[in-house]
Amino acid sequence: MAVDTVREEQAMRRLTDSLLETYSDTHPAERVETVIGSARQRFAGRPVREFVPILVERIVRRELEPESVVTVSATAVGAAVAEERPESAGQRLGAALRGMSAPNKRNAGLLGGALTVVAVVVVAMVARQPDPAPVAVPGVGLSVVRGVVGSEKVPFFQDQRVVDALAEHGMRVEVDPAGSRQIATSIDLGAYDFAFPSSAPAAERIQRARNVNVKYTPFSSPMAIATFQPIVDLLTPAGVIKPGPVPTFDIARYLELVRANTEWAQLPDNTAYPVRKNILISTTDPRTSNSAAMYLAIASFVANDNAIVQGQPAEQAVLPTVSKLFVGQGYTENTTQGPFHEYLAGGMGPSPLVLIYEAQFIEATTRGQIKPGMVLTYPSPTVLSQHTLVPLRAGGDKLGRLLVADPTLRQLAAEHGFRTGDAAEFAKVTQGVPVAADLIDVVDTPTYDTLEHLLDGVTKSYN
Template structure:
C-alpha cells in the first residue's frame, strides 16, 4: 500500500471514529463506504477524506431527520409519508427528538399538540429540502480543488514533502481556503536551475539558498516557519567503533567530533583499519554519506561545517582561505561515488538497507524525529550531532501574492505550527518540539549550542564550484 493510501486510510479511520460518536456504528460504516465509492479512481487524493466526511455527515443527518419525522407523524396520526432529504446538519433531528421525548402519550391525548408537532415536522423538512436544493452534491473533477479553495503551486525541499502531504496539513490549509500543490527538488536546484516562473513560492531548506532566489528575483519578503539542525544518523556498532576512535562522544545525545573525523579523512583511514573492528571490517574509507553538493542544501551545509573546522574553526573568507580548505573538503564528496540530489534518498536507504551501504548518513534532525514518530526507527539506530553544526533555516520565498499567503499561514497558523513540530521541525514555540520528542522518546539535544554561522552565499558558491571541479 502506497504512502498516500496509508495516510488516506488513517484519515478515513479517524473520521469514522468521529462519526461513531454521534451515529450507530453499522450505519456510519455503510455510509462512509458508499461515499468512498464516489471518489474511486480519482488520481488527486488530498481532499478525499474531507469530502467523504462532509457527504457522510449529510447522509447520516438526513437519515436521522427522516426517522424522527416518521415517529412524530405516526404518533400524531397524520399519515405523513417519510421524505428522504439531504444537506442537513442534524440539529433539526435533535429538535424533533426533544418534541417527541416522553410526551408521545400526551400527543395522542391532545389533538392540538399533535397538529402543532405535525406542523413542525413539515416546516423542518421543507427547510432541509430547500437547503439541499441550494447545495447539491456535484462530482469533483480529477485534479480540481474543493469549491472555494485556491490552488497554490510551490517547489520545496524533499524533506518537507511528508509535511505537505499530511492530510491534517491539507485540511488545515483548506480551512484557510488554500491547497498547496508542491513538487520536490534539491534546495540548491531550487535556487539555481529550477524554472520558478510556474510556481507561487519556493521553499528551500536554508537561508543561503533562499537569499540567492531573493537576489535573483529582487524579492525582499521571506518567511521562516521552522528550522532543523544538521545531524548524523548511524548505528550502535558503528557508534562504538567511532567512540573508540575518538570521533564520537557518547552521552544523553551523541556528539560527532568533526575535527577528529577530518583527521581520519586526511589520512585515508579505512573501516577495517580501526583497531578491534570485528563488526564492520569493510575495505573502504570512513566517510559520512551525503547528497550531491551541486544540487542539495544538506550537502552544502556539510561543506560549510567542514570548511569552518578545516580553516582553524573560523568562517572561510577570501580566495586564500577557500583554496586552503578545498583539498580536505573535496575528499568528503568525491570519494563517495554516486550521490543523490536530495536527503530523502540516502535517509530512505539508511532506514531500509541498514549499515552495510550507509554506516553514517548526513541528515536533518527533523528526518530522524519524523521517522521515530512514524515508528520507522528501530533499536540500534543512533542520532548524533556534529560538533560544530549549523541550523538549517527552512525559508519560504513568496513569488506571487498566493505564495505570500502560504508563507504567512505557515508562520502564524497554530495548527500548522503544531503539525510542523510533529514532523520533526523546530518552530518558534520550543514547547511544541519538546512535547513531540518527549511523547515519542526521541533522544534529541534540548538546546543546540555548538552552532556556527555559514559562510556568505558567495563564498559558499566558490567552495561548491571548487568541489565541482574536483569531480571532473
C-alpha cells in the first residue's frame, strides 16, 4: 500500500473513531459508519486525496446535524497547506474543488459551505494578503520531527501538554499510526525521522534493516485482557479466570477450551452469554500488529510446556494450537485502537474478551470511558511490551533522548498509562484503578527469528 494511501486510511480511521464517539448518544454506530462510507464514496477515483477526510467530516456532520453550522478548521487546512509550497497547495486544492463539485447538484449544495471556507483560507495564505489576517500555523519556527508509531501511543503525542513540552525543546512531532509489525515490514520509513513500534522484536527488525545501532525504550506496558463482569462470572467456575483484587486469566486452561473448540453456550449454567461461537480472545491481525505477536509469544510459551519456543521442532509442535487462536476470529484489525474502541462502544455482545495494552485501559479510565461492569484481567503468564523508539535521523534521536530523560514527558507518559520504570509515579497515576502494581508472572518473548517463524506459520494457516 502506498504511503499516501496509508495516511488516508489512518486519517479516516481516526475520523471514524472521533465521529462514533461524538454521536454515540444520538445515532447508532451503524448509522454513523454508513454516512461516513457514503460520503467517502463520493470521492472515489478522484486523483487529489489530501482534503478528502476534511470534506468527508463536513458532509457527515451536515447530515447528522442538519440544523447546525459546522466550520472547517483553519488550523487543519493551514497545516495541510504548510506541507507544500503555497502555490502548489493552492493548485492542488483548486483541482480538488473542481473535481468534487462535478458529480451532481446535491453534492455541490452539501459541499458549498465547506469549499468556500477552505478556499478562503488557502487563498488568504497563498496570496499573503495583509487583510484579512493570515492564518497562523501552529509550530512555525519549530523543527518538525515525523514518525510512525504504534496506534496506542497516538493519544500521548496528541496531548497538548506533550506538544507544549516538546515545543520547549524546539520541536513539533507529527506521527502516523500503524501496526508495529507493519512498521517493521511494509511501511516505507524513508519519509520518517523515527519509528516507534510497541515491541523490542519489531524494533530489532527495523534496526537490522536500517543498520541502526541506537534505540530508546522510554516506557512499557504489559499485555492485558479487557472483559466484563458477566464473562468473569462465567469463566471463573470454568477455571479460566482466577478471582482476586486484580483478576488473572489462566492461559493454560484457556488453551484447553480452544483445543476442544468449546463454545460459550456449552459452559454450564450459562444464561449471561449463551452464544454459539467459540470462546476466543479478540485480537489484532498477527500479520501486522505487535499486540497479536505478543499474544502469540504468551500462548506459544504455555503450549510449549511453559518454556520459550526454540528451534523448528518446538515451532511446529505449537503451531496447530496457536493458529486456532487467530483463524477462528474472522476479520481482525491492524492496530489495537480498533478492537478496544469496539469494546468501549459495543459492549460484550461483539467483544466479550479483548486483548489490549494495559495502558489503554488506564487511559480510558482516566478519561471516564470505562463503564461499570468493565473489568481488566492479566494473562497468566503475560509479557511486557517494550515500546522502543528507533531513531532514523537526528530529530528522532533527540526525541528518543527526551522521552527517556525529560521528567515532564515521563510524567505525562505515566498519565497515559505507560510504565516508565518509576513505580511511585505509576502508583500515583493509577490510584483507584484496579491494576497490578507489581508484575510477577511475566515471561520473555522468543527471539526475533523464532517469533517471525511462528508468525509466518500462523499466516499460512489463514490460507
